[in-house]
Each structure stands twice: as C-alpha cells, then as structure tokens.
Amino acid sequence: AAKIEPEWVEAVAGSLxxxxxxxxxxxxxxxxxxxxxxxxxxxxxxxxxxxxxYGSIAPALAREVFIREALVAEDFATRAPFFAHNHALRAEVAELEHKARRQDVLVDDEAIYAFYAERIPEDICTTVALDRWRRDWEGQDPKRLFMTREALMRHAAESVTE
Structure with missing residues (x-):
C-alpha cells in the first residue's frame, strides 16, 4: 500500500x-x-x-510585534541612521539615570513603542518594508524616526545632573 503524505491531502483538500x-x-x-x-x-x-x-495573516498584530521586538527591544540588524542614533541616545540617558542613582529618568518601553507606532505606517511589519518606506521619505524628513533626548526622559534635563 502506498503511503499518503499530509502535504498531498492539504493540497487537494483546499478550503476544507x-x-x-x-x-x-x-x-x-x-x-x-x-x-x-x-x-x-x-x-x-x-x-x-x-x-x-505573519504579516499577511494578521498585519496589525505583526506590526505591533515588529515594533516591540525589533525596534523597542533593539533586536534589529540595520545600518539605518535613526536606529544607531536612537540606540546611542537610549544608552546615554540610561547612563545619566545610573549616575543620578534614579530609576525614573529613562521612559519605559511603552513610550518608545508609542513613538514608533505614531510614525510608522500601519502596513509596515518587516525590515524590507521599513527600509523601502524609509528610503522614500528620508529626503524630505530625514529625522522622522530620530528620538530626542527630551522624548526619552521623564524629567527635564535640568532636574537630573550629570
């Protein structure tokens, strides 16, 4: 007797x-x-x-996971200037927080997520899509995804001494 491969059944069964x-x-x-x-x-x-x-199956959820895990958690292989800038700035503010012996200077991950979610279009959930979109607007607005020190700090810079 011939063995039935599951892939054959899947191909023939279609919408079932x-x-x-x-x-x-x-x-x-x-x-x-x-x-x-x-x-x-x-x-x-x-x-x-x-x-x-997952992007074509559940685009909204894929976008959220992309922003949270790739951008916010900084698990992203890219040479994009915004990414290096934001990483360095986060490290700088974290160091300032450490020197000040305060745990409330650097904003939490939700604020960083909101920053990216506000600026990145709803259909972006892959590195290829982000790079393509980024190249299209970088000429007009090169700092669009660049965070500022103020955006990363819960307190004004004056209240935290270096």
Whole structure:
C-alpha cells in the first residue's frame, strides 16, 4: 500500500483544511514576524507546526510585534541612521539615570513603542518594508524616526545632573 503524505491531502483538500496560528514572534534573521501554523482536516492534524510569515495573516498584530521586538527591544540588524542614533541616545540617558542613582529618568518601553507606532505606517511589519518606506521619505524628513533626548526622559534635563 502506498503511503499518503499530509502535504498531498492539504493540497487537494483546499478550503476544507483548518489553519490555526500561534506563537507570533520576531525573527531577526528573516527580518519579519513569523508564527507557527497548524493545519488540520476534520480534526486530523496534517501539519503540526510550520513557520509562516505573519504579516499577511494578521498585519496589525505583526506590526505591533515588529515594533516591540525589533525596534523597542533593539533586536534589529540595520545600518539605518535613526536606529544607531536612537540606540546611542537610549544608552546615554540610561547612563545619566545610573549616575543620578534614579530609576525614573529613562521612559519605559511603552513610550518608545508609542513613538514608533505614531510614525510608522500601519502596513509596515518587516525590515524590507521599513527600509523601502524609509528610503522614500528620508529626503524630505530625514529625522522622522530620530528620538530626542527630551522624548526619552521623564524629567527635564535640568532636574537630573550629570
């Protein structure tokens, strides 16, 4: 008897298969948000776990994960000037916070997320898309994604001594 491959059933069953997605996460090497996909037919699992691009499945959630894990958590391989600038500025403010022996100078991750979410279009959820979009507007507004020291500090610079 011939063995039936699950991929054959999946290809033939078409819209009868049920696909569920779980564990969306940032994958730095691929430069995109991926999720695990489970494919089943009438309760029978055809594919238990397959890695798929999440941007076309749930763009809003993929964008949020992209901003949080790639940009806010700084897990992003890029030579974009804004990224190096923001990283250095965050380190500078964190050092200032350390010297002042205060834990309330550098804004939290939510404020940094809000900064990026406010400026990056809703359809951007991969490094390729971000780079393409960034190249289009950098001539007119080169500092669009550049954070300022004030934006990263909860307190005015005068109240924190260096």
């Amino acid at each position: 298969v049920d696909k569920t997605y779980f564990d969306p996460h940032w994958e730095k090497e691929r430069g995109e948000v991926v999720a695990s996909e489970r494919v089943s037919l009438f309760g029978l699992t055809l594919v238990a776990r397959r890695s798929v691009s």
